[in-house]
Amino acid sequence: MNLLAISDLDRARVDALVERAIMLKGRLERGIAHRPLMGKVLGLVFEKPSTRTRVSFESAMYQLGGNTVFLSSSTSQMGRGEPVKDTARVISGYVDGVVIRTFGHSIIEEFAGYSTVPVINGLTDLHHPCQVLADVMTIVEKKGTYSGLKVAWIGDGNNMANSWIEAAALLGFELVLACPKGYWPDRGVLEWAEARGGKIRITEDVEDAAAGADVLNTDVWASMGQEEEREKRLEAFKGYRIDSDILALADRDAIVMHCLPAHRDEEITDEVIEGGHSAVWEQAENRLHIQKAVLEWLLGCVEGA
Ligand code: CP
Ligand code: NVA
Numbered sequence: 199m200n201l202l203a204i205s206d207l208d209r210a211r212v213d214a215l216v217e218r219a220i221m222l223k224g225r226l227e228r229g230i231a232h233r234p235l236m237g238k239v240l241g242l243v244f245e246k247p248s249t250r251t252r253v254s255f256e257s258a259m260y261q262l263g264g265n266t267v268f269l270s271s272s273t274s275q276m277g278r279g280e281p282v283k284d285t286a287r288v289i290s291g292y293v294d295g296v297v298i299r300t301f302g303h304s305i306i307e308e309f310a311g312y313s314t315v316p317v318i319n320g321l322t323d324l325h326h327p328c329q330v331l332a333d334v335m336t337i338v339e340k341k342g343t344y345s346g347l348k349v350a351w352i353g354d355g356n357n358m359a360n361s362w363i364e365a366a367a368l369l370g371f372e373l374v375l376a377c378p379k380g381y382w383p384d385r386g387v388l389e390w391a392e393a394r395g396g397k398i399r400i401t402e403d404v405e406d407a408a409a410g411a412d413v414l415n416t417d418v419w420a421s422m423g424q425e426e427e428r429e430k431r432l433e434a435f436k437g438y439r440i441d442s443d444i445l446a447l448a449d450r451d452a453i454v455m456h457c458l459p460a461h462r463d464e465e466i467t468d469e470v471i472e473g474g475h476s477a478v479w480e481q482a483e484n485r486l487h488i489q490k491a492v493l494e495w496l497l498g499c500v501e502g503a
Contacts, residue, residue: 204364218491233263241293254485286312350411355383367396376407
């Protein structure tokens with residue numbers, strides 16, 4: 199079993215992971231040790247930079263009693279062109295699970311095809327499932343449930359947007375995405391969601407997306423790997439920002455989400471990210487807790503978790 203995308207899960211699994219993560223968070227806060235992964239090793243293979251994903255997975259593994267090995271492309275043979283399929287077969291002989299952060303989604307699919315241990319997506323150009331699981335957990339904590347909510351996505355139809363689309367289709371909440379033309383989410387992901395009857399709509403109108411929303415969500419205008427497009431994107435995304443005017447259109451108890459890192463005064467204003475509706479720090483912290491639930495499940499220690 200792998201976690202390459204939200205579509206690898208079903209609703210019961212997402213609910214179980216969120217419930218378990220909230221329980222593990224409580225245990226940690228009460229100082230109760232829980233080390234079901236003693237002796238297990240998690241490999242982290244990262245071809246892009248990371249703060250949250252790396253530190254939260256490493257801390258999660260240590261808190262569960264296991265260890266981690268970190269490998270970047272620049273310091274491994276991967277950076278010198280060793281084939282993915284060779285790397286996968288070798289690394290999975292040493293570790294009990296692997297988190298991969300890379301570019302094309304086909305790279306992680308190929309790795310998973312040759313790996314003998316579970317593979318977890320720590321971000322590809324197409325998906326970021328661990329972040330969206332942490333976000334769903336944050337919504338459940340803050341709102342009690344995701345059912346019946348309107349979630350708005352404002353900005354780029356990127357990897358985060360794609361994973362949100364899969365989550366909306368799987369969990370049944372309404373998702374309205376405001377993206378400029380030419381920057382819409384992945385067509386295959388949209389078709390997958392549509393076939394499942396997802397309540398998903400795309401517009402170019404930010405105000406339409408934000409109106410009455412329970413959750414306002416955004417992400418950077420230029421993702422990792424798109425640095426050369428930055429100037430063009432700064433122009434294309436003008437206005438696709440969560441500021442206090444957009445926040446005022448949302449539900450009065452709306453929460454504002456951003457997976458971070460944020461570019462203040464591009465996709466979100468400093469006032470909003472630092473304001474009372476912002477849930478970004480909880481989202482970031484919840485990466486730790488939800489990934490502990492994922493690791494327990496995939497590294498094979500807790501029945502039904
Ligand atoms: N949100 C997120 O995945 O952050 P990092 O790039 O720092 O891991
Ligand atoms: N869309 C962003 C998310 C970073 C966590 C990127 O891929 O760079």
